[in-house]
Amino acid sequence: xxxxASGGGSVQAGASLRxxxxxxxxxxxxxxxxxxxxxxxxxxxxxxxIRWYQGDVSxxxxxxxxxxxxxxxxxxxxxxxxxxxxxxxSAVYYCAASERFVSDYRAELEYAYWGQGTLVTVSS
Numbered sequence: 001x002x003x004x005a006s007g008g009g010s011v012q013a014g015a016s017l018r019x020x021x022x023x024x025x026x027x028x029x030x031x032x033x034x035x036x037x038x039x040x041x042x043x044x045x046x047x048x049x050i051r052w053y054q055g056d057v058s059x060x061x062x063x064x065x066x067x068x069x070x071x072x073x074x075x076x077x078x079x080x081x082x083x084x085x086x087x088x089x090s091a092v093y094y095c096a097a098s099e100r101f102v103s104d105y106r107a108e109l110e111y112a113y114w115g116q117g118t119l120v121t122v123s124s
Contacts, residue, residue: 001025001113005095008118011085015122019080021095021115022073029053031099033071033078034111037091037120044094049105050078058105062088085122092117 007019019035034049048067049058052075059067068081078095096111104110 001028001097001099003095003097003113003115005093005115005118007080008093008120010121010123013086013122013124015085016081016083017085017120019082019093019095019118019120020077021079022077023097023113024076026099027074027076028097028099029075030101031075031097032102032105032111033075033098034096034105035069035078035080035093036096036108037089037093038117039088039091042091044108046106046108047093048080049102051101052078060106082120085120087122087124090120090122092119 005021035047038044048069050069052071066084094117095115097113102110
């Protein structure tokens, strides 16, 4: 599976951005997709995940009620709608995918496939 992410950019605080990630090669219909991010000087952290087949989603506390994850294309595309962006949201955002259901959405090791990362910069 190859993942291609897009949609990053530079915005001011309070603005919105939408990230997309599409997987190719194998179906992800019966797997999970997620977004992680790595901010300046920080470790990579979980942002959100979706299990398209069951309609299950999960969010980190820091983005809950601001970010929304959705899937389409039979589960092979995942979108991240980011609203009310804050400077602390500045990071390289990575999409990740597993062809199987993961046991822990937040565990990086659960995901076998990773996109190249897309940069989001939020200025105050």
